[in-house]
Amino acid sequence: DTGVSQNPRHKITKRGQNVTFRCDPISEHNRLYWYRQTLGQGPEFLTYFQNEAQLEKSRLLSDRFSAERPKGSFSTLEIQRTEQGDSAMYLCASSLKSGRANGYTFGSGTRLTVV
Amino acid sequence: GDSVTQMEGPVTLSEEAFLTINCTYTATGYPSLFWYVQYPGEGLQLLLKATKADDKGSNKGFEATYRKETTSFHLEKGSVQVSDSAVYFCALRDAGGTSYGKLTFGQGTILTVHP
Numbered sequence: 306d307t308g309v310s311q312n313p314r315h316k317i318t319k320r321g322q323n324v325t326f327r328c329d330p331i332s333e334h335n336r337l338y339w340y341r342q343t344l345g346q347g348p349e350f351l352t353y354f355q356n357e358a359q360l361e362k363s364r365l366l367s368d369r370f371s372a373e374r375p376k377g378s379f380s381t382l383e384i385q386r387t388e389q390g391d392s393a394m395y396l397c398a399s400s401l402k403s404g405r406a407n408g409y410t411f412g413s414g415t416r417l418t419v420v
Numbered sequence: 421g422d423s424v425t426q427m428e429g430p431v432t433l434s435e436e437a438f439l440t441i442n443c444t445y446t447a448t449g450y451p452s453l454f455w456y457v458q459y460p461g462e463g464l465q466l467l468l469k470a471t472k473a474d475d476k477g478s479n480k481g482f483e484a485t486y487r488k489e490t491t492s493f494h495l496e497k498g499s500v501q502v503s504d505s506a507v508y509f510c511a512l513r514d515a516g517g518t519s520y521g522k523l524t525f526g527q528g529t530i531l532t533v534h535p
Contacts, residue, residue, distance in 0.1 A: 309463075338522060347424075347509050347525030348464070363524070396463060400521065409523065411456075411463040 309412035311397050317418045325383045326362065326415045330399030331383055337380050338409065339372055341398040348396055354380060387419045422447045424510050426526035433500055433533050441495040441529045443484075443510035448518040451512040453486055454523070458507045467495075469510070480500070500533045520524075 311331040330337050335356050340348035351370070353361040356377035366372075369387075374380040384391055384405050394416050398409035422490030427442040445451065452471045456464040473488035482497045494508060510526040 311463075336521065340523075345527070348523070348528050350522045351522070353522060385492075394447070397521075398464075409429075410468070413463040 309397055309399055309410050311395075311412035313415055314413065315416050315418075316340070317420060320389060320419055321386055323383065323385045324417060325381055325388055326395055326417075327399075328380045328382070328397030328412060330397070331410055332378070334360055334399035334410070335377070336400045337374055337383055338398045338400075339380070340398065342394040342396055342414070351382075351395075364381050384417075387410075389416075389419045392417055392419045421506050422451070422512060422514050422524040423482045424478045424512055424524055424526035426508075426510050429528070430444065430532060433531070435533055436499045437503075437533075439464035439495070439497040439500045440529070441508055441510075441531070443495065443526060445487050445491050445493065445510070445512050447491075447512055447514050447524075449514055451514045453484070454513065455482070455484055455493070455495050455512045456509045456525075457509060458528070460506075464509065485501055500531075502535055505531055505533045 306408055312327045318336050337354040339351040342348040351366050352372050354374040357374050369385045372382045395413045396414045398411045400409045423446045425444050428530045440483040454469045455467040457467045458464050469478040470486035473486055476485045484493050484495045505530045507530050512525045513523050
Protein backbone atom coordinates (compact mmCIF):
# COMPACT_ATOMS: atom_id res chain seq x y z
CA ASP A 306 0.00 0.00 0.00
CA THR A 307 1.92 2.97 -1.25
CA GLY A 308 -0.54 5.80 -0.75
CA VAL A 309 -3.94 7.23 -1.50
CA SER A 310 -5.15 6.50 -5.00
CA GLN A 311 -7.68 8.63 -6.88
CA ASN A 312 -9.34 7.91 -10.19
CA PRO A 313 -9.68 9.29 -12.71
CA ARG A 314 -6.87 11.85 -12.73
CA HIS A 315 -8.72 14.07 -15.13
CA LYS A 316 -12.37 14.32 -16.12
CA ILE A 317 -13.91 16.60 -18.72
CA THR A 318 -17.69 16.62 -18.78
CA LYS A 319 -20.49 18.63 -20.30
CA ARG A 320 -22.61 20.80 -18.08
CA GLY A 321 -25.58 18.87 -16.74
CA GLN A 322 -23.89 15.47 -16.78
CA ASN A 323 -23.23 13.37 -13.69
CA VAL A 324 -19.70 12.42 -12.67
CA THR A 325 -18.30 10.02 -10.08
CA PHE A 326 -14.82 9.98 -8.58
CA ARG A 327 -13.20 7.20 -6.60
CA CYS A 328 -10.72 7.31 -3.74
CA ASP A 329 -8.81 4.32 -2.35
CA PRO A 330 -7.23 5.31 0.98
CA ILE A 331 -4.32 3.68 2.76
CA SER A 332 -5.81 0.41 3.97
CA GLU A 333 -5.32 0.85 7.70
CA HIS A 334 -6.58 4.45 7.73
CA ASN A 335 -10.08 4.71 9.16
CA ARG A 336 -10.56 8.42 8.49
CA LEU A 337 -11.24 9.68 4.97
CA TYR A 338 -11.72 13.26 3.85
CA TRP A 339 -12.74 14.95 0.62
CA TYR A 340 -11.54 18.46 -0.22
CA ARG A 341 -12.08 20.76 -3.18
CA GLN A 342 -9.36 23.06 -4.48
CA THR A 343 -10.04 25.81 -6.96
CA LEU A 344 -7.34 27.65 -8.87
CA GLY A 345 -5.21 29.87 -6.65
CA GLN A 346 -6.87 28.75 -3.44
CA GLY A 347 -6.14 26.31 -0.66
CA PRO A 348 -8.17 23.12 -0.33
CA GLU A 349 -11.60 23.47 1.28
CA PHE A 350 -13.16 20.72 3.37
CA LEU A 351 -16.15 18.94 1.85
CA THR A 352 -16.89 15.85 3.94
CA TYR A 353 -15.46 13.33 6.38
CA PHE A 354 -15.92 9.61 6.96
CA GLN A 355 -14.91 7.55 9.94
CA ASN A 356 -15.01 4.00 8.67
CA GLU A 357 -18.31 3.83 6.75
CA ALA A 358 -20.05 6.62 8.67
CA GLN A 359 -20.25 10.08 7.11
CA LEU A 360 -19.88 12.26 10.19
CA GLU A 361 -19.55 15.74 8.81
CA LYS A 362 -20.52 17.60 5.65
CA SER A 363 -19.54 21.13 4.74
CA ARG A 364 -22.15 23.62 3.64
CA LEU A 365 -20.13 23.68 0.41
CA LEU A 366 -21.58 20.23 -0.31
CA SER A 367 -24.82 21.10 -2.06
CA ASP A 368 -27.65 18.63 -2.68
CA ARG A 369 -26.06 17.76 -6.02
CA PHE A 370 -23.09 16.25 -4.23
CA SER A 371 -23.14 12.87 -2.53
CA ALA A 372 -20.36 10.81 -1.03
CA GLU A 373 -20.27 7.23 0.15
CA ARG A 374 -17.86 4.86 1.79
CA PRO A 375 -19.91 1.66 1.78
CA LYS A 376 -17.57 -0.77 3.47
CA GLY A 377 -15.27 1.62 5.20
CA SER A 378 -12.64 1.17 2.51
CA PHE A 379 -12.85 3.08 -0.79
CA SER A 380 -15.05 6.14 -1.19
CA THR A 381 -16.93 7.70 -4.08
CA LEU A 382 -17.91 11.31 -4.64
CA GLU A 383 -20.72 11.92 -7.12
CA ILE A 384 -21.74 15.25 -8.58
CA GLN A 385 -25.11 15.36 -10.30
CA ARG A 386 -26.11 17.90 -12.94
CA THR A 387 -22.64 19.40 -13.05
CA GLU A 388 -22.22 23.16 -13.36
CA GLN A 389 -19.23 25.15 -14.60
CA GLY A 390 -18.61 26.27 -11.03
CA ASP A 391 -17.90 22.66 -10.09
CA SER A 392 -14.66 22.78 -12.09
CA ALA A 393 -11.91 22.19 -9.55
CA MET A 394 -9.42 19.68 -8.22
CA TYR A 395 -11.07 17.17 -5.90
CA LEU A 396 -8.66 15.81 -3.31
CA CYS A 397 -9.05 12.79 -1.10
CA ALA A 398 -7.01 12.24 2.06
CA SER A 399 -6.86 9.59 4.73
CA SER A 400 -5.48 9.35 8.24
CA LEU A 401 -5.50 7.24 11.37
CA LYS A 402 -7.78 8.12 14.25
CA SER A 403 -5.02 8.48 16.78
CA GLY A 404 -3.34 11.50 18.18
CA ARG A 405 -3.27 15.11 17.15
CA ALA A 406 -0.01 14.93 15.33
CA ASN A 407 -1.14 12.91 12.37
CA GLY A 408 -1.17 14.78 9.18
CA TYR A 409 -2.94 13.29 6.27
CA THR A 410 -1.83 11.40 3.24
CA PHE A 411 -3.33 13.06 0.18
CA GLY A 412 -4.05 11.53 -3.17
CA SER A 413 -3.00 13.22 -6.40
CA GLY A 414 -6.52 14.45 -6.97
CA THR A 415 -9.10 14.34 -9.74
CA ARG A 416 -9.22 17.47 -11.88
CA LEU A 417 -12.75 18.13 -13.09
CA THR A 418 -13.44 20.45 -16.00
CA VAL A 419 -17.07 21.23 -16.81
CA VAL A 420 -17.56 22.65 -20.30
CA GLY B 421 -14.14 29.68 13.14
CA ASP B 422 -10.64 28.53 12.38
CA SER B 423 -8.65 30.41 9.76
CA VAL B 424 -5.14 30.53 8.31
CA THR B 425 -3.59 33.54 6.61
CA GLN B 426 -0.48 33.29 4.46
CA MET B 427 1.65 36.05 3.05
CA GLU B 428 0.70 37.34 -0.35
CA GLY B 429 2.52 35.73 -3.22
CA PRO B 430 4.00 34.83 -5.55
CA VAL B 431 7.53 34.76 -4.19
CA THR B 432 10.43 34.76 -6.65
CA LEU B 433 13.97 34.08 -5.45
CA SER B 434 17.37 33.27 -6.84
CA GLU B 435 18.96 29.97 -6.01
CA GLU B 436 20.66 29.92 -2.56
CA ALA B 437 18.59 32.85 -1.30
CA PHE B 438 16.90 32.81 2.12
CA LEU B 439 13.20 32.00 2.19
CA THR B 440 10.50 33.10 4.61
CA ILE B 441 6.79 32.49 4.05
CA ASN B 442 4.64 33.99 6.79
CA CYS B 443 1.67 32.16 8.26
CA THR B 444 -0.66 33.25 11.05
CA TYR B 445 -3.70 31.45 12.36
CA THR B 446 -6.87 31.82 14.39
CA ALA B 447 -8.21 28.80 16.22
CA THR B 448 -10.06 27.68 19.28
CA GLY B 449 -8.23 25.23 21.48
CA TYR B 450 -4.71 24.08 20.75
CA PRO B 451 -4.27 23.23 17.09
CA SER B 452 -1.59 21.23 15.39
CA LEU B 453 0.13 23.15 12.60
CA PHE B 454 1.36 21.90 9.25
CA TRP B 455 3.10 22.99 6.10
CA TYR B 456 2.17 21.15 2.92
CA VAL B 457 3.85 21.46 -0.49
CA GLN B 458 2.21 20.93 -3.87
CA TYR B 459 4.29 20.40 -6.98
CA PRO B 460 2.72 21.04 -10.40
CA GLY B 461 0.08 18.46 -11.27
CA GLU B 462 0.42 16.62 -7.97
CA GLY B 463 -1.43 16.31 -4.69
CA LEU B 464 -0.31 17.79 -1.39
CA GLN B 465 2.67 16.39 0.47
CA LEU B 466 3.30 16.95 4.15
CA LEU B 467 6.47 19.02 4.54
CA LEU B 468 6.62 19.46 8.32
CA LYS B 469 4.44 19.71 11.40
CA ALA B 470 4.34 20.90 15.01
CA THR B 471 1.83 19.96 17.67
CA LYS B 472 2.44 22.32 20.59
CA ALA B 473 3.85 25.72 21.43
CA ASP B 474 7.58 26.18 20.80
CA ASP B 475 7.83 22.93 18.83
CA LYS B 476 10.01 23.23 15.73
CA GLY B 477 9.15 21.16 12.69
CA SER B 478 11.88 20.53 10.16
CA ASN B 479 12.37 18.60 6.93
CA LYS B 480 14.55 18.90 3.82
CA GLY B 481 16.17 22.09 5.15
CA PHE B 482 12.82 23.76 5.85
CA GLU B 483 11.92 24.81 9.40
CA ALA B 484 8.94 26.33 11.17
CA THR B 485 8.40 27.09 14.86
CA TYR B 486 4.97 27.03 16.55
CA ARG B 487 4.64 30.45 18.20
CA LYS B 488 1.54 30.54 20.38
CA GLU B 489 2.11 34.11 21.57
CA THR B 490 2.04 35.47 18.04
CA THR B 491 -0.20 32.69 16.61
CA SER B 492 2.32 32.15 13.85
CA PHE B 493 4.07 29.29 12.05
CA HIS B 494 6.41 30.91 9.55
CA LEU B 495 8.26 28.68 7.08
CA GLU B 496 11.98 29.28 6.54
CA LYS B 497 14.81 27.80 4.51
CA GLY B 498 18.35 29.08 4.53
CA SER B 499 19.24 28.30 0.91
CA VAL B 500 16.56 27.50 -1.64
CA GLN B 501 17.03 25.38 -4.74
CA VAL B 502 15.29 25.40 -8.10
CA SER B 503 13.64 22.12 -7.10
CA ASP B 504 11.87 23.92 -4.23
CA SER B 505 9.66 25.73 -6.74
CA ALA B 506 6.12 24.76 -5.76
CA VAL B 507 3.04 25.99 -3.93
CA TYR B 508 3.28 25.98 -0.13
CA PHE B 509 0.22 25.73 2.12
CA CYS B 510 0.03 26.41 5.83
CA ALA B 511 -2.70 24.48 7.62
CA LEU B 512 -4.07 23.81 11.07
CA ARG B 513 -5.86 20.85 12.59
CA ASP B 514 -8.00 21.70 15.57
CA ALA B 515 -8.26 18.81 17.99
CA GLY B 516 -11.19 20.26 19.89
CA GLY B 517 -14.93 19.90 19.60
CA THR B 518 -16.45 18.23 16.56
CA SER B 519 -13.82 19.25 14.06
CA TYR B 520 -13.04 15.56 13.42
CA GLY B 521 -9.49 16.56 12.67
CA LYS B 522 -10.23 18.34 9.43
CA LEU B 523 -7.60 20.69 8.10
CA THR B 524 -8.09 24.39 7.49
CA PHE B 525 -5.72 25.71 4.83
CA GLY B 526 -4.29 29.06 3.92
CA GLN B 527 -4.60 30.25 0.35
CA GLY B 528 -1.15 29.04 -0.63
CA THR B 529 2.05 30.81 -1.64
CA ILE B 530 3.64 30.19 -5.02
CA LEU B 531 7.42 29.97 -4.82
CA THR B 532 9.56 30.22 -7.94
CA VAL B 533 13.32 29.79 -7.65
CA HIS B 534 15.53 30.85 -10.57
CA PRO B 535 19.02 29.45 -11.23
